[in-house]
Amino acid sequence: MLAESSPPPEARPSPQPTPVPAVSGKKRKRGAQPPPASSPAPSDPGTPEVLTSRSDISSRPQLKVSRGPVFIPIAEASPYCKTELIGVNRVGFRYIPAGIKPPGAVIQFRTIESHPCSYRVSWEDRSPFIHVTKDGLGLLGTKGHRSARGNAPVREGKWYMEVKILRGGGESSNEGMREGCHVRLGWGRREAPLNGPVGLDGYSYGYRDKTGEKVNLSRPRPYGRPFRSGDVIGMYISLPPKRVAKPKDPSDPGNLNRERIAIDFKGQEMFEMQEYPQSKEMTALVDYSGKSSNSISLPSSTSKKGNGNKLPERSGAPTSTTQNKDEDLRPLPLLEGSRIAFFVNGACQGVAFQDIYDFLQLRQSERKAKEKKRYREGMKESHKDNPFDDGTLGYYPFVSLFNDASVQINPGPDFLFPPPPDIDAVLDESSTMDVERHTGTWRPICERYPEFMAEQWEFDEREEQEAQANMAEISTQEKVAAQKKAQREKKKREAEARKRAKVQPEKSPSVGPGTGYHTLVQPQPSPLRHASATTYENLPPEAMSSPAPLNNADTPGPNEGYSDNGEEEVGDTFVHSNKPDGSTTWIQPTTDDSH
Template sequence: MRAEGSSPPPPETLLNTGASSLVLNVATIPAIVTTVPARKRKRPAVAASSPAPSDQASNAGGTSNTTDLLGTSRADLTSRPILSISRGPVFVPISEGSEWFKTEMIGVNRVGFRYVPAGINPPGYATPCRTIESNPTSFRISWEDRSPFLKVKKDGLSIGGSKGFRSARCNAPIREGKWYMEVKILNGGGDHSGEDSLREGGHVRLGWGRREASLNGPVGLDGYSYGYRDKTGEKVTLSRPRPYGRPFGTGDVIGMYISLPPRRQPNKKDPLDPAHLKRERIPIDLKGQEVFEILEYPQSKEMTALMDYSGKTANSASVPSSSKKIANGKLPERGPTVANVKPSATNMRPLPVLSGSRIAFFVNGKSQGIAFEDLYDYLPLRQTDTQKANSRKRTREGVKEHRENPFDDGTLGYYPFISLFNDASVHLNPGPDFDFPPPPDIDALLDGRPAEISITSVDLPSPVPSASLNDIDKKPPLGTSDPSHTAPIETANDATAPPAEVKPQRTWLPACERYSQFMQEEWAFDATEEEEAKAELEKMAAADKIEEDKRKQREKKRQQAEARRTAENRRRAEEKAKKAAEARAARLGGSELELAITPSASASPYPTFPPERNQPSPSPLRHSTAFELEGSIEYENSPAPTYVSCDERRGVQSGYTSENHENDMDVDHDIEALIASDTPS
């Protein structure tokens, strides 16, 4: 069931969660894997900055890092449930039967990082996750934005301390307008609870703080927060207490009022204006929960310089100065002016303030006056050149890394800031019903001027019959005493108009209404990011299409160039073969020129080869030694002996007989006779 005062989830949300989903996701927590460290020197992990390492206090007592980057691919998220309400936290009683709990299975903010519940977007969305709520869906203490050493109740309106000063912020910031809420002190003012006896007792500081204010210290520790002390009734900021109101303690109800001017609109012509809205967050899986991990806004050196006690600060608009010594003998809040103090650095950026802003406190309905005026602006200071250079670093090896956000991410503002010391405890009342309702115009009360009023008509219970109009007494409207100020208004039927009621106009809103406004702003921001992501995807798709067309065009040109090179190589090979053939023909003589240039099948019995095979042509000497075909003239009159001359019929075949060559035989006989005469007997 949705808590009273909550705002509806975005229409895209589909499913709610139950206890079964919690059990399933607890089982999916990564187990601890022990590995033997290698001796080889390794490069540092690129994903060290995302996700952030879990600390022991916020990891349910464990020491393993169960933080993992949530897959941005839609296929990686299909197995996860689509939630409209976050599963966490898991409440664990601090002792058996206790009404106080500690929370587990949730990412508690710590130094440098903060967490916001995230939900998986349905298929078809460009962004993988969106902002969702956590129960109870109302204005309360934030489960994530508090010190893990603070105990809470399940309604999120009661919070208790343990040891030392620890703080918590509520779950919606005040960015503009006038807002009021109450805080009831359950244990404070130095009182001791029955469960534990500490020497100092429990103490409470209440006030308003920005995102940069530390949760491990009290409100008013630095210039990012403004507080009200229970022990002395002093106001404190920059750790400098000053006299303000009366002390308060257990049982008192403290009213907290803040007034901020309308939020400054960003300069569209200035892309570096910090008032521009921009988010820098990464969806991760933290202990089985989908959350957005955000790099917290850092403290600036200009605000840190305000803590210098050596002399007066350059800008103390929000810190009213006092040169008088406190009656109890304490030293002044600021030390005396030192002659040898170095002037402030010239590169210090100016600290803008919110003109007309103010903070006031009430104790049991009685105003304590204006505590602080002209608060410091909650927008981040404009980036320096060095910060701009560092912000240009992009992701490495495909892993998204955190980058400092120089713009407003929609969560900047002043939060109700509750600080508890030791076993102190309080209960929040964001309205609309208060134990001590403030006046309709708180600013008029603080300024000592009359409140603005508005005149509204009071409806009559029923129409008055016209016959009885003469019997009605003419009385002045409610809230007026002089009949001369009354001017009866006659209607068409002579009936008197309804009397007017003088009612003061309420100029402030209860803090409970801020939560629904803040969630609507967050969901509107989600819708804007979705549109931007879709436009970016379309732009990337168009760029990919253009690149693909260029690639195809380059491939086509490459193929055409390859075809031209192939044709050119073939042409050159043919010309080369032709020139070689002409050169061979020229060496053999003109008779062979025609044969070499235009060979035919009848002129040469040897096959010809294509020029591209680069094989040599048949040697021209083979034409003179080649045998002649049977039946040709050369074959019939060849004087050379053939294989038939070795047969018994060789005389007939060859025509070589003693009768045809008698002279040759006579020469042979003469040679033999000469050889015989020279031989000795």
């Protein structure tokens, strides 16, 4: 089900607010215009313009492409726009478009695309102060350092792209601007903040236009030549093959696990995820105030400013015995053999960074894993910390703009300054290079987007299969439980029946219904119980007054003459004399035992 975020829209979106007519006798409230609603995706004809209730998912359209965003130009005839009706990432949370699956699926939502379906800047994963063109390749800053990431990460392999500087290098967009416009370019992880420049912390690696320095952990180091407006910057990254998670290690950070919730965002479906938090190990490196002679990696054996805690060791570096005493700071793993390099108008500036930090999360300690999960302040209870890979971890192209700086992204495959066939050979200053052998060692980043979406859909299918297997297992368990319950009830009923049979008193058989006799309980029932009753009515008076015994031998003795039930007994004959009409009922013995 969709989590409630905002009421569904009631009208189609429009850049211009719809005026509300004034009501006579009442003042019109300011800001009473209805909010704009999301429009149907252009690729889905027949999509209803008005969405129905949030709770009735089956009535919603099954989109393949998101309805958003809605572009609103920042000025008349300006190519740069604001984007509305999308979930722009904010502190602690991240959003991507979601779609509804056909009926019958266990998981009702899936990952979908948004227009244009190609490599570009992410509509959701950027600062709201970064304005964009409708193709997602043009970016314009406003004030301060604001950043944006691409819409697909690099997880392994060698990738290349270009960025043309339209305004930067200190150029001013107006006379009143004191500091001018600046650009920083580089690569960053998901944990890197969007309201700061690339290179601000250990989660991103940047290249400055003003000085040509490289920046990481907010520490500029000499690197290449400065660049300014009109220059074309090539960005290259090489990552080793992605490590395969160990199947027998449930705590391996490389295990795939998604923690996302489908929400209703202004009438359209979005996935809301908890953003990965920054680790205290990385924060400790940022707080380190000492200087290092190594421009690529920082030492971790120097004490942290303000206390005696030791900085975490980079994986592969020697570990000091004093640092191992601090069990709270975990080692920061590296991607051995990885490197980042930049080109300016086709000229290689050399290796900027190598053996960069791994983009996977740090392994949870056993104590942390056993602790009850606590939710951070302001977080929904349904959100959970995710120490594993959700399929979107990696390094993204990271563009930071200061003031009114602007750039144009070129993801390829055609570049203004194509790089050499083997960039690594150039970086290693190899004297011999077999062009045919090394052709195609890098790829344009435009090819990464379809791969990334295929990965997401594969993850969706895997989750659906796991959910179906889960449902089948639950159904089997419920069936077995129902059978056991039925057996227990049957045994209980049988036990109760046996118990009733034991406590039930013994009863003598009665003469039968309708005979009019009382039940005689005797050790040996009298044979008279088997007699057949014959009623003699209108007998002659002499028979009525002095009935003669049928057999003189059966004349009753002193204690005989009346039966136990008050009937007069004559020999073997019972005489009823209590009939209302005065008639007498005679019972004549019979030798027929069939009764």
